[in-house]
Amino acid sequence: MKVFKCILTLLLFGIFQLSSAQSSIESFLKPSDTLNKKRLKTLVISEAAIGSAALIGLNQVWYADYPRSDFHFINDNGEWLQMDKAGHVFSTYHLGSFGANALKWSGAGRKSQLIYGATLGLAFMTAVEVFDGYSSNWGASLGDVAANITGTALYVSQELLWKEQRIVPKFSFHTTPYASTRPNVLGSSLSEQILKDYNGQTYWLSANIHSFGKSSTIPKWLNVAVGYGAEGMITGNDELVNTVFLPESKRFRQFYLSLDVDLTKIETKSRFVNTLLTIFNTIKIPAPTFEFKGSGETKFHLLYF
Numbered sequence: 001m002k003v004f005k006c007i008l009t010l011l012l013f014g015i016f017q018l019s020s021a022q023s024s025i026e027s028f029l030k031p032s033d034t035l036n037k038k039r040l041k042t043l044v045i046s047e048a049a050i051g052s053a054a055l056i057g058l059n060q061v062w063y064a065d066y067p068r069s070d071f072h073f074i075n076d077n078g079e080w081l082q083m084d085k086a087g088h089v090f091s092t093y094h095l096g097s098f099g100a101n102a103l104k105w106s107g108a109g110r111k112s113q114l115i116y117g118a119t120l121g122l123a124f125m126t127a128v129e130v131f132d133g134y135s136s137n138w139g140a141s142l143g144d145v146a147a148n149i150t151g152t153a154l155y156v157s158q159e160l161l162w163k164e165q166r167i168v169p170k171f172s173f174h175t176t177p178y179a180s181t182r183p184n185v186l187g188s189s190l191s192e193q194i195l196k197d198y199n200g201q202t203y204w205l206s207a208n209i210h211s212f213g214k215s216s217t218i219p220k221w222l223n224v225a226v227g228y229g230a231e232g233m234i235t236g237n238d239e240l241v242n243t244v245f246l247p248e249s250k251r252f253r254q255f256y257l258s259l260d261v262d263l264t265k266i267e268t269k270s271r272f273v274n275t276l277l278t279i280f281n282t283i284k285i286p287a288p289t290f291e292f293k294g295s296g297e298t299k300f301h302l303l304y305f
Contacts, residue, residue, distance in 0.1 A: 032107030095121025
Protein backbone atom coordinates (compact mmCIF):
# COMPACT_ATOMS: atom_id res chain seq x y z
CA MET A 1 0.00 0.00 0.00
CA LYS A 2 1.22 3.44 -0.87
CA VAL A 3 0.55 4.85 2.60
CA PHE A 4 2.96 2.23 3.99
CA LYS A 5 5.67 3.68 1.75
CA CYS A 6 4.81 7.24 2.79
CA ILE A 7 4.89 6.58 6.54
CA LEU A 8 8.00 4.39 6.29
CA THR A 9 9.85 7.24 4.59
CA LEU A 10 8.58 9.74 7.17
CA LEU A 11 9.90 7.53 9.98
CA LEU A 12 13.31 7.27 8.28
CA PHE A 13 13.63 11.04 8.14
CA GLY A 14 12.40 11.32 11.73
CA ILE A 15 15.05 8.85 12.87
CA PHE A 16 17.65 10.87 10.95
CA GLN A 17 16.70 14.00 12.85
CA LEU A 18 16.74 12.13 16.16
CA SER A 19 20.15 10.57 15.47
CA SER A 20 21.51 14.00 14.55
CA ALA A 21 20.85 15.08 18.13
CA GLN A 22 23.11 12.62 19.87
CA SER A 23 26.34 14.51 20.33
CA SER A 24 27.25 17.66 22.11
CA ILE A 25 23.66 18.38 22.17
CA GLU A 26 22.67 21.98 22.73
CA SER A 27 25.32 23.70 20.60
CA PHE A 28 24.94 21.11 17.87
CA LEU A 29 21.16 21.52 17.69
CA LYS A 30 21.19 25.30 17.77
CA PRO A 31 20.31 26.64 14.30
CA SER A 32 23.13 28.58 12.70
CA ASP A 33 22.61 32.36 12.49
CA THR A 34 24.26 32.46 9.06
CA LEU A 35 24.76 29.87 6.37
CA ASN A 36 27.07 27.16 7.70
CA LYS A 37 28.51 25.50 4.60
CA LYS A 38 29.79 22.51 6.55
CA ARG A 39 26.35 21.85 8.01
CA LEU A 40 24.71 22.37 4.63
CA LYS A 41 27.09 19.94 2.95
CA THR A 42 26.51 17.34 5.66
CA LEU A 43 22.77 17.82 5.37
CA VAL A 44 22.67 17.49 1.58
CA ILE A 45 24.86 14.36 1.62
CA SER A 46 22.82 12.80 4.44
CA GLU A 47 19.46 13.48 2.81
CA ALA A 48 20.70 12.25 -0.57
CA ALA A 49 22.05 9.06 1.01
CA ILE A 50 18.90 8.39 3.06
CA GLY A 51 16.60 9.19 0.13
CA SER A 52 18.57 6.97 -2.24
CA ALA A 53 18.68 4.12 0.27
CA ALA A 54 14.94 4.44 0.87
CA LEU A 55 14.18 4.32 -2.87
CA ILE A 56 16.48 1.34 -3.40
CA GLY A 57 14.91 -0.44 -0.44
CA LEU A 58 11.40 0.28 -1.68
CA ASN A 59 12.32 -1.01 -5.11
CA GLN A 60 13.59 -4.28 -3.66
CA VAL A 61 10.79 -4.79 -1.14
CA TRP A 62 7.87 -3.41 -3.12
CA TYR A 63 8.54 -3.68 -6.85
CA ALA A 64 11.22 -6.29 -7.54
CA ASP A 65 8.81 -9.25 -7.47
CA TYR A 66 6.44 -7.72 -10.02
CA PRO A 67 6.95 -7.26 -13.77
CA ARG A 68 7.75 -3.83 -15.20
CA SER A 69 5.59 -2.10 -17.77
CA ASP A 70 5.47 1.05 -19.84
CA PHE A 71 4.77 4.12 -17.76
CA HIS A 72 1.02 4.38 -17.20
CA PHE A 73 -1.57 6.07 -14.99
CA ILE A 74 -4.42 4.52 -13.05
CA ASN A 75 -7.47 6.11 -11.44
CA ASP A 76 -7.54 4.92 -7.83
CA ASN A 77 -9.35 7.96 -6.44
CA GLY A 78 -12.33 5.87 -5.32
CA GLU A 79 -10.29 3.29 -3.43
CA TRP A 80 -10.05 2.90 0.34
CA LEU A 81 -12.52 5.78 0.78
CA GLN A 82 -9.57 8.14 0.12
CA MET A 83 -7.71 7.09 3.28
CA ASP A 84 -4.56 6.55 1.19
CA LYS A 85 -4.82 10.11 -0.11
CA ALA A 86 -5.00 11.42 3.47
CA GLY A 87 -1.81 9.46 4.13
CA HIS A 88 -0.08 11.17 1.22
CA VAL A 89 -1.04 14.62 2.56
CA PHE A 90 0.23 13.68 6.03
CA SER A 91 3.52 12.28 4.74
CA THR A 92 4.47 15.06 2.32
CA TYR A 93 3.60 17.73 4.90
CA HIS A 94 5.89 16.27 7.55
CA LEU A 95 8.70 15.35 5.18
CA GLY A 96 8.56 18.96 3.97
CA SER A 97 8.52 20.23 7.54
CA PHE A 98 11.59 18.15 8.39
CA GLY A 99 13.32 19.37 5.24
CA ALA A 100 12.63 23.03 5.99
CA ASN A 101 13.71 22.75 9.63
CA ALA A 102 16.89 20.94 8.61
CA LEU A 103 17.81 23.80 6.27
CA LYS A 104 17.00 26.27 9.02
CA TRP A 105 19.45 24.38 11.24
CA SER A 106 22.12 24.81 8.56
CA GLY A 107 21.54 28.56 8.48
CA ALA A 108 19.95 28.64 5.04
CA GLY A 109 17.61 31.57 4.36
CA ARG A 110 13.86 31.37 4.64
CA LYS A 111 13.40 31.36 0.87
CA SER A 112 15.70 28.35 0.54
CA GLN A 113 13.89 26.61 3.38
CA LEU A 114 10.59 26.90 1.52
CA ILE A 115 11.87 26.17 -2.00
CA TYR A 116 14.31 23.34 -1.28
CA GLY A 117 13.32 22.09 2.17
CA ALA A 118 9.54 22.20 2.25
CA THR A 119 9.37 20.48 -1.15
CA LEU A 120 11.45 17.52 0.03
CA GLY A 121 8.38 15.35 0.56
CA LEU A 122 6.92 16.30 -2.82
CA ALA A 123 10.19 15.41 -4.59
CA PHE A 124 10.53 12.07 -2.85
CA MET A 125 6.91 11.04 -3.30
CA THR A 126 7.05 12.05 -6.96
CA ALA A 127 9.93 9.60 -7.39
CA VAL A 128 7.84 6.90 -5.71
CA GLU A 129 4.98 7.74 -8.07
CA VAL A 130 7.31 7.22 -11.04
CA PHE A 131 8.18 3.78 -9.64
CA ASP A 132 4.46 3.03 -9.45
CA GLY A 133 3.99 4.17 -13.02
CA TYR A 134 6.50 1.64 -14.33
CA SER A 135 5.07 -1.27 -12.32
CA SER A 136 2.46 -3.47 -14.01
CA ASN A 137 0.92 -4.18 -10.61
CA TRP A 138 0.29 -0.51 -9.85
CA GLY A 139 0.39 2.70 -11.83
CA ALA A 140 0.98 6.40 -11.29
CA SER A 141 -1.99 8.18 -9.77
CA LEU A 142 -2.96 11.78 -10.41
CA GLY A 143 -4.92 11.62 -7.17
CA ASP A 144 -1.73 10.79 -5.30
CA VAL A 145 0.09 13.64 -7.04
CA ALA A 146 -2.68 16.04 -6.03
CA ALA A 147 -2.50 14.81 -2.42
CA ASN A 148 1.28 15.24 -2.39
CA ILE A 149 0.95 18.81 -3.65
CA THR A 150 -1.73 19.48 -1.03
CA GLY A 151 0.53 18.32 1.80
CA THR A 152 3.37 20.52 0.61
CA ALA A 153 1.04 23.49 0.04
CA LEU A 154 -0.37 23.14 3.56
CA TYR A 155 3.08 23.68 5.03
CA VAL A 156 4.29 26.40 2.65
CA SER A 157 1.06 28.42 2.73
CA GLN A 158 1.12 28.66 6.54
CA GLU A 159 4.73 29.80 6.51
CA LEU A 160 3.91 32.48 3.96
CA LEU A 161 0.70 33.57 5.69
CA TRP A 162 1.57 33.29 9.39
CA LYS A 163 5.30 32.43 9.56
CA GLU A 164 4.30 29.52 11.80
CA GLN A 165 2.42 26.22 11.60
CA ARG A 166 -0.97 26.70 13.21
CA ILE A 167 -2.62 23.64 11.65
CA VAL A 168 -0.69 20.37 11.74
CA PRO A 169 -1.69 17.00 10.22
CA LYS A 170 -1.51 14.19 12.77
CA PHE A 171 -2.01 10.43 12.88
CA SER A 172 -3.54 7.91 15.27
CA PHE A 173 -4.33 4.20 15.13
CA HIS A 174 -6.41 1.50 16.82
CA THR A 175 -6.66 -2.20 15.99
CA THR A 176 -9.69 -3.56 14.11
CA PRO A 177 -11.10 -7.04 13.32
CA TYR A 178 -10.67 -6.49 9.59
CA ALA A 179 -6.93 -7.16 9.52
CA SER A 180 -7.41 -10.79 10.55
CA THR A 181 -9.47 -11.46 7.41
CA ARG A 182 -6.67 -10.40 5.02
CA PRO A 183 -3.43 -10.25 7.03
CA ASN A 184 -1.32 -10.28 3.86
CA VAL A 185 -2.92 -6.96 2.83
CA LEU A 186 -3.90 -5.34 6.14
CA GLY A 187 -1.07 -6.66 8.30
CA SER A 188 -0.39 -9.73 10.40
CA SER A 189 1.32 -7.94 13.32
CA LEU A 190 0.60 -4.73 15.17
CA SER A 191 3.48 -2.89 13.49
CA GLU A 192 2.24 -3.95 10.04
CA GLN A 193 -1.38 -3.08 10.86
CA ILE A 194 -0.41 0.44 11.94
CA LEU A 195 0.99 0.99 8.45
CA LYS A 196 -1.44 -1.09 6.39
CA ASP A 197 -4.87 -1.31 8.03
CA TYR A 198 -6.77 1.75 6.83
CA ASN A 199 -9.73 0.76 9.03
CA GLY A 200 -7.76 1.62 12.16
CA GLN A 201 -6.03 4.75 10.91
CA THR A 202 -7.29 8.25 11.64
CA TYR A 203 -5.83 11.37 10.04
CA TRP A 204 -6.29 14.68 11.83
CA LEU A 205 -5.91 18.40 11.27
CA SER A 206 -4.90 19.76 14.65
CA ALA A 207 -5.28 23.54 15.08
CA ASN A 208 -3.63 25.54 17.84
CA ILE A 209 -6.25 27.75 19.49
CA HIS A 210 -3.86 30.29 20.98
CA SER A 211 -2.23 30.96 17.60
CA PHE A 212 -5.52 32.28 16.26
CA GLY A 213 -6.06 34.59 19.26
CA LYS A 214 -2.76 35.73 20.70
CA SER A 215 -4.35 37.52 23.68
CA SER A 216 -6.32 34.45 24.67
CA THR A 217 -5.93 33.02 28.17
CA ILE A 218 -6.24 29.53 26.70
CA PRO A 219 -3.02 27.52 27.22
CA LYS A 220 -0.58 27.88 24.33
CA TRP A 221 -0.35 24.12 23.92
CA LEU A 222 -4.11 23.41 23.63
CA ASN A 223 -5.39 22.34 20.21
CA VAL A 224 -8.72 21.35 18.71
CA ALA A 225 -8.58 18.59 16.11
CA VAL A 226 -10.88 17.32 13.39
CA GLY A 227 -10.27 13.79 12.15
CA TYR A 228 -11.14 11.56 9.23
CA GLY A 229 -11.30 7.77 9.14
CA ALA A 230 -13.13 4.95 7.42
CA GLU A 231 -14.14 1.38 8.26
CA GLY A 232 -15.41 -1.82 6.67
CA MET A 233 -12.65 -2.05 4.06
CA ILE A 234 -10.88 -5.26 3.07
CA THR A 235 -9.96 -4.27 -0.50
CA GLY A 236 -9.69 -0.89 -2.20
CA ASN A 237 -13.08 -1.17 -3.87
CA ASP A 238 -14.48 -3.43 -1.23
CA GLU A 239 -17.20 -5.84 -2.25
CA LEU A 240 -15.83 -8.56 0.05
CA VAL A 241 -16.77 -7.06 3.37
CA ASN A 242 -20.36 -8.32 3.30
CA THR A 243 -19.16 -11.88 2.72
CA VAL A 244 -17.03 -11.71 5.85
CA PHE A 245 -19.07 -9.57 8.26
CA LEU A 246 -22.62 -10.46 7.29
CA PRO A 247 -24.97 -8.75 7.41
CA GLU A 248 -24.32 -5.54 9.30
CA SER A 249 -20.87 -4.33 8.28
CA LYS A 250 -20.49 -1.97 5.32
CA ARG A 251 -17.95 0.58 4.21
CA PHE A 252 -18.50 3.96 5.84
CA ARG A 253 -16.67 7.18 6.60
CA GLN A 254 -16.00 8.53 10.08
CA PHE A 255 -15.51 12.12 11.19
CA TYR A 256 -14.16 13.18 14.58
CA LEU A 257 -13.95 16.24 16.80
CA SER A 258 -11.46 16.15 19.66
CA LEU A 259 -8.95 18.02 21.81
CA ASP A 260 -5.22 17.72 21.27
CA VAL A 261 -1.86 19.05 22.44
CA ASP A 262 0.70 20.95 20.35
CA LEU A 263 3.85 19.47 21.83
CA THR A 264 6.01 22.13 20.17
CA LYS A 265 4.33 24.76 22.37
CA ILE A 266 5.54 23.09 25.58
CA GLU A 267 8.40 25.27 26.76
CA THR A 268 11.67 23.54 27.64
CA LYS A 269 15.27 24.71 27.88
CA SER A 270 16.60 21.67 26.03
CA ARG A 271 16.90 21.70 22.25
CA PHE A 272 17.18 17.91 22.35
CA VAL A 273 13.82 17.65 24.13
CA ASN A 274 12.37 20.16 21.68
CA THR A 275 13.54 17.95 18.80
CA LEU A 276 11.83 14.94 20.38
CA LEU A 277 8.63 16.93 20.92
CA THR A 278 8.67 18.04 17.28
CA ILE A 279 8.96 14.44 16.09
CA PHE A 280 6.20 13.16 18.38
CA ASN A 281 3.97 16.10 17.44
CA THR A 282 3.06 14.06 14.35
CA ILE A 283 0.94 11.82 16.60
CA LYS A 284 -2.51 12.75 17.94
CA ILE A 285 -2.76 12.18 21.69
CA PRO A 286 -5.69 10.16 23.12
CA ALA A 287 -8.45 12.53 24.24
CA PRO A 288 -12.25 12.78 24.63
CA THR A 289 -13.71 12.62 21.12
CA PHE A 290 -17.04 12.91 19.34
CA GLU A 291 -17.46 10.53 16.40
CA PHE A 292 -19.86 11.19 13.54
CA LYS A 293 -20.37 8.17 11.28
CA GLY A 294 -21.30 8.42 7.63
CA SER A 295 -24.37 6.31 8.44
CA GLY A 296 -25.67 9.17 10.60
CA GLU A 297 -24.83 7.67 13.99
CA THR A 298 -22.89 9.58 16.63
CA LYS A 299 -20.74 8.26 19.46
CA PHE A 300 -18.73 9.76 22.32
CA HIS A 301 -15.35 8.25 23.23
CA LEU A 302 -13.96 9.09 26.65
CA LEU A 303 -10.51 8.47 25.10
CA TYR A 304 -10.04 7.88 21.39
CA PHE A 305 -6.84 6.99 19.62
